[in-house]
Amino acid sequence: MSSLLGRLAVGLLLAAGQLTTAYDLDPDSPDSVKSVSKDMAADLVSFYNGNQPGNTPGLLPDPYYWWEAGAMMGTLIDYWYYTGDDTYNDLTSQALLFQVGETNDYMPRNQTRTEGNDDQGFWGLSVMSAAEYKFPDPPADQPQWLALAQAVFNTQAARWDTEHCNGGLRWQIFTWNNGYDYKNSISQACFFALGARLALYTGNQSYADWADKTWDWMIATKLINTKNWAVYDGAGIETNCTVLTPYQFSYNVGGMILGAAAMYNMTESQTWKTRLDNLLEGSKVFFTGPNNNIMSEVACESVNTCNVDEHSFKAYLTRWLTMMIKWAPHTYDVIHPYLRASSVAAAKQCKGGANKRMCGLIWYDGKYDNTTGVGQQMAALEITMSNLILNSSSPVTADTGGTSVGDPGGGGDDIGRNQPKGPDYKPITGADKFGAAVLTLLAIATVVVAMGFIFLDETSPQGPVAQFKGFWSSASAAVATLAAGGGFAAAAAAGRRRSEKEKGIRINEKSILNNGESESSSKNPFSEPVMVTPDSIRHSVVSQRRLSNMPIGWPHNPSVRNSVVVAESSAAASSEDQRQR
Template identity: 45%
Template sequence: MKLLRALLVVQSLHHVSALTLDVGSTASIKKAAKALADSAMRYYDGDKPGSTPGLLPAAGEFNWWEAGALFGQMVEYWYYTGDSTYNDMTKQALVFQAGPSANYEPENQTRTEGNDDQAFWAFAAMSAAEFNFPNPDPKEPQYLALAQAVFNRQASRWDDKHCGGGLRWQFNPLNNGWMEKNAISNGCFFQLAARLARYTKNATYAQWADKTYNWIAHSPLMSPQYDIYDNIPFTETGCDGPIGQIQWTYNVGSLIAGAAYMYNHTNGSPAWKERLSGLLNSTGRVFFPQQYGGQILVEYACEPRENCNKDQRSFKGYLARWLAVAAQMAPYTRDRIMPWLQKSAQAAANVCTGDPSNVVCGRKWYEAKDDGTRDIGNQMTALSIVQSNLILNVRPPSDVHSGSSTGDPGAGNGGLTKPTDWEATRVMMKADKAGAWILTVFLLAAAGGWGWFLVSEGDEFEKGGFARQYEGSRWHVGVGHRY
């Protein structure tokens, strides 16, 4: 018994040392980011003999996209800290997983890959181009061309025949999700178009960004209060499936980043400022809830209920990364965003335990203790929120004039095509869409547990809010789940 007690005491001591973080100190942030980067990359063995570069081992069929997100994060880690420890394996992963057609459609992922999965690898390549990450060998696919290839592939999948536009969740008809249009696939396509517009200065990308945002804004995926819902199932005869009302951090985050890039690209367009402000208002209401202090990021749909699946465990890391982008691309947002990043980073550090050589982190930052959960998603989210606090210390993303990555506007087995006019192609609905949102509000309010969606916030971002017209809809209102 004495030996057992001694072991328990040793084990307890081993897990009490929290990650040290001073968000006011660049050196402290970099040191904490280093520990978290090391802990995240312990999940990866693709650089070892016999392993596949770019894949996370034994993590299930839906893990390919998360590997893309991880390597995008490692590009950012180098950008923020200057630490090149993981550059070679990151470069290897980005090139290898591009596949034989250099468009992030590798043959071993055809049964599971969706538009959103592909986009996360494109984001990693786009970040590498924007941050002047060390380029691959000239004979290998180049970062900017890879991002352009994905954009061209997805632009060719734009579907005007169902729901008046947008991308399907899946692009393989055999996959579940072929008959859905969801927020993350369209939000990612919008963001990629916006980033390419800013980088290349090519107006066609900006036109696609406008078109995609307009479609999202006039669909049930976005409420008049800029809340972003998850998905719309549809049939060959109409978009009459129940709307997936759940809100996830990465859905609104994808739009925040895209709107911030467009704000920057248009030199502070009032329209993009209003849209970005509206999205930030929604983010504050839903994902920084007052019941947890109002400044700590929470994946509200699953963390309090302790039922986040393996995908959802990393979602809030992407919102953290994209909030940082907004603070950099749209300086007027900094007073709103930086306290969120600082308070959340400190809270995340407080639930990281272990010794300095093996930091492990809990999932729920709003609790003052480690909840004991262990997952690469936990490590990725902690790294994202911590290193995002360096955003104001780094240079802005490069563009065609200052970047070194080689592009190809015709990459992806197709050329860069101009979008058709959105107003001319969208479906004009008969019923009053405003009435549909009144019904939505009623149903959500009646749902009790979903009442948190309806909390309003009055602050300077609400003034002069972006007014939108709704022409009508046949959408049915319901509470659905993507996963």
């Protein structure tokens, strides 16, 4: 009985812990929303180390791709916009400016292996938000938010591919990347939304024309289903975009909603209002749970197959639905109840990590799903901040207080380019050629000196200079002889002498055998033992290569040299006395 009570007590404590560690969010209280948002933002930034010494600003650590860092900076801009807390403004500006690339269009060289049109588009949308929300402008000598957004748009407009599927952007920018033959909806949605927002901000009709063209292409390819207003993932060019990938991801419809809301605000036309309302109705497929009002990534959450990228998709649907309300106020009553319910559900399940408040992916069951990451944290933060939409100012335009400086011709050399830039080599100058010649001569001299050292005979009484002269003279003579043909004659004569010598030896051996003596006879000069005398020992030692590391002629001390001589003389005298006796 006591054991049962003990287990029950532990269970109650765990349950109480689950209840007390989750955020107690009051969506109707701005103070509560800001307090929870502050903690969520801190936990989001804990995944980022690009602002630390030795790391690269604007990059998240593995396993996150470059594009998600740009999306995260968009969330931090939203955080400042909704809460007024500028804690992360410097971090955000540093990241956004560090990754602009050489032509200020978010095509840095270090991302050529993975960058797609959608990746570039997310960075462009983030700086567009910075311009619309009047995020602090960069210094005058740095690229400006509006100009960066325009440069991204210009480079993408030049990639509009009419050769395949009669239009649309490819998923990938560079030809070798997997997906270059695929036209995905998120690339079109980013381009569409960016064009619509630029049209609204600048009043330039050309941006609006591109937005119209993109919308028409999405309808023509049936990537937007006009029966249920689903937005499908994409289509391949090998079938001329007639075979669709029918998966629905939340950020696809979110991007189209964002662009449609901006176009409606700009034109105030019934056409765009109807399109927006239809898309909004289609987005309700992403709200599930007991009351079908909790946001869910339906393509992967229920089967637990969401990858790292997909963990973040709800953040963008939330962000863009919330922005929509500012440009199309009539949508507030339609969508805000869904956002409100989702924010409460999201806050309740943030119970993970060492701090017991990290957020997971699944919101609709109120339980923490044991996952953490940048995407999960961004989504929870965005849905929480959506409760502040009525307390925030409206996005600005160039005519309503916008301060960001634009550049309609931004993009430079990257416009229309689908191959990365090669190495940036400087032109070869006369000074470069002179330096190369000097280095070449030094290398040759080093080789010559090294060869001379190799051929130097340390046992020779001649000095190095004399040896080198002798070697050079011998080599020159040999070359001259060979060149004159004498080499062949000398070789032939040497061969004849060797043959005659061998012949004489054979004759001598034969004569000895004919006299009846054996090969082992003492008269055979080849069988007599060779006596080794002290003189021959000293001579052989002198002719061998010195093995010691001591200098030639050592020892140099006269007293030591004399002692050696005396020792040798004494040994010789002793040997002579013994022979006489």
